Amino acid sequence: MVASSFATALSRVLSYEGGYSDHPADPGGPTMKGIIQREYDAYRARRGLPKQSVRLISDDEMHDIYRTSYWDACRCDELPPGVDFVVFDGAVNSGPTQSLKWLQRALKVPVDGDIGPVTIEAANACQDKAALIDDICDRRIAMLRSLKTFPVFGKGWLSRVADVRIRGKALAQGAAAPPPPPAKPADEMAKAKISDTSALAALKTPEGIAAAIPVATAAVNAAANPGPMAWALAVVIVIAAAVAGYYFLKLRRAG
Incomplete structure (x- = not known):
């Protein structure tokens, strides 16, 4: 909700994402600081630039992708403090559509994974932002536990969501958020997509x-x-x- 929200939120997200990874069980494939190779290829193609390894992504490219494809896509500047961060991190890890569905289900508004005036108004009108954040995080955890990759990445995912919950609620209450937990190896943090739900x-x-x-x-x-x-x-x-x-x-x- 303030000018510095994106920068501080991104800094926290990057502490979860780590550096380069290419874990065989990660559905995202080669990943650098949370940006997967396919996403980076598409980003450069839209700008008429040749493909290159995501390991070579510049800070400016990384910031632009996070800003436009995640923060702006979820209209986080229009969400309440704390909720903006929780939705942003969920979008980075599981996609904007999925993260917005968690928000919409928690708000009990129509669920389509696309944010508009109804969702934004309901989020800002919510009187108990801490409870809203708990609901979003609980839904996120339930999905994570259903994924076939949970045995491999579950520990890292749960640690991440626990920190997101604490930080989100602190921001919602106007309190200082605790420092982020020690950074984990990048290969412990994979993308978590609903398409990987186990049978x-x-x-x-x-x-x-x-x-x-x-x-x-x-x-x-x-x-x-x-x-x-x-x-x-x-x-x-x-x-x-x-x-x-x-x-x-x-x-x-x-x-």
């Missing part, structure tokens, strides 16, 4: 259970009416239900 986590949701019902029905029918056609039909139903349920979960349960 087991999907099956534990109401949508997953609903998708499993026709699977069970098909199996029962095949057992009651044995034969090649019955079993072939059962297999088709199982595959279709599994695929539909999994992708429905990604679209509807994102945060």
Whole structure:
């Protein structure tokens, strides 16, 4: 909400992101200070510049990407202190759309992952910013725990969200935020995307259970009416239900 908010928020985010990493389990691939290679390629292409390794990203390029693709994309300058930082960090780690969905669900406004006047007004009208930040962080943690990469990166993610929660609430209350925790190796901090939700986590949701019902029905029918056609039909139903349920979960349960 003030001119210095972006600079101080970015400084904190960079303390989480570390330097260069290319962990085989990280869906983001090669990453430098939180900027992935694909994103950097697209950024340079829009400016008519040749591709180069993200390891060579300049500070000006890095600041521009963070400002336009994350801070401005989430309209953080229009959000309350503390909430702006929490939304910004969530956007960096899991994408602006996902971070805005957490905010919208916490505010109980229509959820579309795109910020507009309704979301901004509700955020500023919220009387308990600390509770709002807790709700956003709790939703973020729930998604992180559902990811198939959680066993690899979960410890780093949870540590990050814990610090984001503390700092966000301190800013919301006008208090001095504690210093950031010691920087972690870059390969301990991966991108956390809803597209990496594990199949087991999907099956534990109401949508997953609903998708499993026709699977069970098909199996029962095949057992009651044995034969090649019955079993072939059962297999088709199982595959279709599994695929539909999994992708429905990604679209509807994102945060």
